[in-house]
Amino acid sequence: MMINEFTGIIDIGSNTVRLAVYQLTENGAYRVIDQGRWSARLSQRMTTDGLLPDDAVNELIEVLRHYQRICQMHGAVHIRAVATAALRQAVNQIEIMKRIYSETGLTIEILSGEDEARIGSHAMLCTMPISDGFVVDIGGGSTEVSLLIDRKVIAAISIPIGCVNTASRFGLNGTAVSSAILSEIKLTIQHVISNEKWMITHPKLPLVGLGGTVRALAKLEQLKTGYPYSQIHGYELSADALSDTLIELAAMPANKRKKHPGLSKDRSDVIVPGLAILLAITELVDASHITVCGVGIRDGLFLETCLPQYQPQSTKAVLEESIRNLIALYPTAPESHLAQVQKLSLSLYDRLSSLHRLPSYSRRLLDTASRLFRLGAVIDFNDSDKHTFYMLLNTHWNGLSHREIILTAAVASYSGNGQLKRNLAPYRALLSEGDSELAAKLGVLLQFAASLDRSEAQAIHAIELIIIGSKLHLIAHASHPLPVEQMEAENMSKEFKKAWGLTPKLEVTTH
Numbered sequence: 001m002m003i004n005e006f007t008g009i010i011d012i013g014s015n016t017v018r019l020a021v022y023q024l025t026e027n028g029a030y031r032v033i034d035q036g037r038w039s040a041r042l043s044q045r046m047t048t049d050g051l052l053p054d055d056a057v058n059e060l061i062e063v064l065r066h067y068q069r070i071c072q073m074h075g076a077v078h079i080r081a082v083a084t085a086a087l088r089q090a091v092n093q094i095e096i097m098k099r100i101y102s103e104t105g106l107t108i109e110i111l112s113g114e115d116e117a118r119i120g121s122h123a124m125l126c127t128m129p130i131s132d133g134f135v136v137d138i139g140g141g142s143t144e145v146s147l148l149i150d151r152k153v154i155a156a157i158s159i160p161i162g163c164v165n166t167a168s169r170f171g172l173n174g175t176a177v178s179s180a181i182l183s184e185i186k187l188t189i190q191h192v193i194s195n196e197k198w199m200i201t202h203p204k205l206p207l208v209g210l211g212g213t214v215r216a217l218a219k220l221e222q223l224k225t226g227y228p229y230s231q232i233h234g235y236e237l238s239a240d241a242l243s244d245t246l247i248e249l250a251a252m253p254a255n256k257r258k259k260h261p262g263l264s265k266d267r268s269d270v271i272v273p274g275l276a277i278l279l280a281i282t283e284l285v286d287a288s289h290i291t292v293c294g295v296g297i298r299d300g301l302f303l304e305t306c307l308p309q310y311q312p313q314s315t316k317a318v319l320e321e322s323i324r325n326l327i328a329l330y331p332t333a334p335e336s337h338l339a340q341v342q343k344l345s346l347s348l349y350d351r352l353s354s355l356h357r358l359p360s361y362s363r364r365l366l367d368t369a370s371r372l373f374r375l376g377a378v379i380d381f382n383d384s385d386k387h388t389f390y391m392l393l394n395t396h397w398n399g400l401s402h403r404e405i406i407l408t409a410a411v412a413s414y415s416g417n418g419q420l421k422r423n424l425a426p427y428r429a430l431l432s433e434g435d436s437e438l439a440a441k442l443g444v445l446l447q448f449a450a451s452l453d454r455s456e457a458q459a460i461h462a463i464e465l466i467i468i469g470s471k472l473h474l475i476a477h478a479s480h481p482l483p484v485e486q487m488e489a490e491n492m493s494k495e496f497k498k499a500w501g502l503t504p505k506l507e508v509t510t511h
Contacts (some may be wrong), residue, residue, distance in 0.1 A: 007306055008071035009061065009298045010064065012108065013150065014043035015140025015164045016212060019067040021074050024306050029328035032398075034070055037043075039266040042086035045140035050091040055366045057096055064104050080305055082109045082297070084116055085141030085162060093135040110486070113158020116297065117414035120210050121153050123300030124293045127398040128234065129315035130208060134199075134285050134308035137210040137296065138274050140164035145281060147198055155198040161189060161211055161276030168459045171272070172294065174254040177272050179322040182250055185273060186280035199285050207287035210296045216267050217293040220245055223262040228427050229393070229402050232295030239282050242290060246275040294396075310463030319364075319399025323371050326397055328442040331382075332377035337456040342370040344463065345447035351465045352445075352472075352500060358438065366405060366442045369412035373446060376413070389413035390421055403430050407439050414443025416495075444492070444499040451488035452476065452506070460485075475509060 005024045013016070019036035023029075040063070043058045064081070071079050087093055088110050097108055111119070120137040124130070125148070135146040139162045146156040166172075170181055193199060209217075218232040223239055249257055250272050257268035282290060305309060312318050327335065349366055376387025392409035400408060406427045410420055417440050424436055452460060458476040468471040474489070476482065489506040497503045 001188065001423075004075075005306075006071070006074045006076040007073075007302060008067065008076040008079040009301045009305075010067055010079065010081035010106075011301070012042075012060070012081065012087060012299045013040070013139055013297075014084060014086035014142070014162055016040060016044075017063055018298060019070060020302070021071060021076060022302045022306065025072075025328065027331075029308070029325055029329045030302075031325075031329060036063075036070060040086075040138070042162060043089075043162060044168055046086070046090065047167075050089065052086065052090040052092060052096060057099060060096075061100060061103050063319040064100065064106060068104060068106070072379035078305075079106065080109070080301055081106050082111050082301060083110050084091075084139055084297070085160060088112070089141060089160060109295075112155060113142055113160075117141070117146045117156040117158055119297055119300035119304065120144060121146045121148065121156075121300075122303065123295045123297070124210065124308060125151055125207055125318075126303055126312055126321075127295050127299070127318065128164065128208065128291070128293060128361065129318050129399050130291070131315060132202075133206040133208050133291075134202075134281075134287065135208045135210065135293075136165060138213045138277050139211055140270070143277055143281075145193070145196075145199065146400065147202060153313075155196070157193060157196050157199075159189075159192050161192065161277065163270040164275065167270050168279065171316060172269065172270060172273060176253050177250040179247075179250075182246070182272075182276050185276040186283070187256055189277055189280035190284050193281075193284065195390040198218075203286035204288045206286070206291050207285060207290055208291045208293050209278060209280055210293045211274075212267065213271065213278060214290075214292050215294065216263060216271055217242065217245060217275060217278070220260075220262045226338050226429070231294070231396075231402065231405075231408065232292050233396065233398070235292040235404055237290050237292075239279070239287065239290065242275065242279055242282060246272065246279055249275070249328055264500065312396055315399070319368065322397040323368060326372060328394065330375050330378040330391075334456060335456055337453060338371050340372065340453045340458045340460070341446070341450050342367065342375070344460065345370040345446050346444050346454050347463060348449060348465070349442075351397060352502075355467075356441065356500070358441070362438055362442060364400075365408050365411055368400070368408050369442065370446055370449065372408070372446055373412040382481050383418070385413040403432070403435075406430060407435060411442040411446060412460050414439070414447055417498075425453040441499045444496055446488065448496055448504065451491075452482075452490055454488050455482070456485050467502065470497075470502055472500075472504045474504055474506045476506060478508050478510055479511065480510055482506075 007022045009020050017038045017040045021034040023033045036348045121135045129266045131151050141162040146153050162233050179444045220234045221237050258265045376384035377393050379387040389409045460476045460478040464475040
């Protein structure tokens, strides 16, 4: 029987208190199985002398009790609870911590700004194939900025300025925000961090944004542009798009922002200062573009707590870990069969790709698809190709761009050119010329490789390819005869010829 371990992570932020419950299985698979969110506005509720009042503490304790009940329902054996800027800055921090422990039994870790930057950067590095760039995490009461070079944090800063306390500081009480105030916010941010020379000596690097402000921006921009793919993790936008959205929202009073499509009501009064902070840093570092990161502190804490051994040293390692995790979560085929299909797919590709001048990244797409093409069988073996396409587009996995995820899903789920085109049609805006033809070529190759191990016995230990005119002779050296595989190869010959211009013929030698 599979053994599951459940861990609750609670992040007491200045704007929001969040819960995530993670499942970790005996075979190393992990996923989020429950979440909670409470708009706390702790920074906003601080008194002028830095006290967090009793009513706010009472609400916080009640929410923590609620989160504890959720964790207990799932059988979580461990709850790790941390707090960031609001409790870090509260003058009655010790009294609050004692009350929380007395009434809930939870020990709260107060994270320093440096801790926040480190944990956020670690979460990003574990889930994004980025080597160099700035990481910006805008919270309610603080903002952290880190510089990554070769996937290592070489500099970081935390400033006590976030979207909630900035709204309070500049008296943004629901009215439209003038351009003068926006400029003042930007100048304040840039003045605070102007002494950090490392922020201006690495221009044109991407800026990776974490936190609710950046996620809200991504949702707004995707809705505005009709972006066809709903995932925000890995979504890219320009500084101009950020500036345009800031100007548009700043001109509205908060009650109008509450009705703005795509913007949650509880962020309507803090989105403008949050975007102003983001734009100030984007302009200061002269970022080439903004990449949205959908993970954050909770994910970093889970990885640090439960998977400390996972330290991806390369961008390729991010993709490899995601593939491993998906296969472990949804073990629908013997790993030996998946490995055989992967080996045969890549052997065919390496021999044939030069004939068609395929782009270099196409091998990575085929490699990934060859290990995930059976994923949909976890829902139902019948129509598993359709389920595979859906799962790969809607399951959270990492290491590829949005376009590459769509193409990988198309290759892994390939069942014919007509279905392929129907699958890709909604995502046409994200695809490049020739992508459909490329996916068809790779999909046919994958299905042909799968047919060569139809008995799932891994009988073929070597295969030779000889091209004579329009004929592709495949000589399979196998441990026993392969009548089923020969029949499957014959059935695919017309489709293979249509995609690759070659008619395959499988011969088997046994010894």
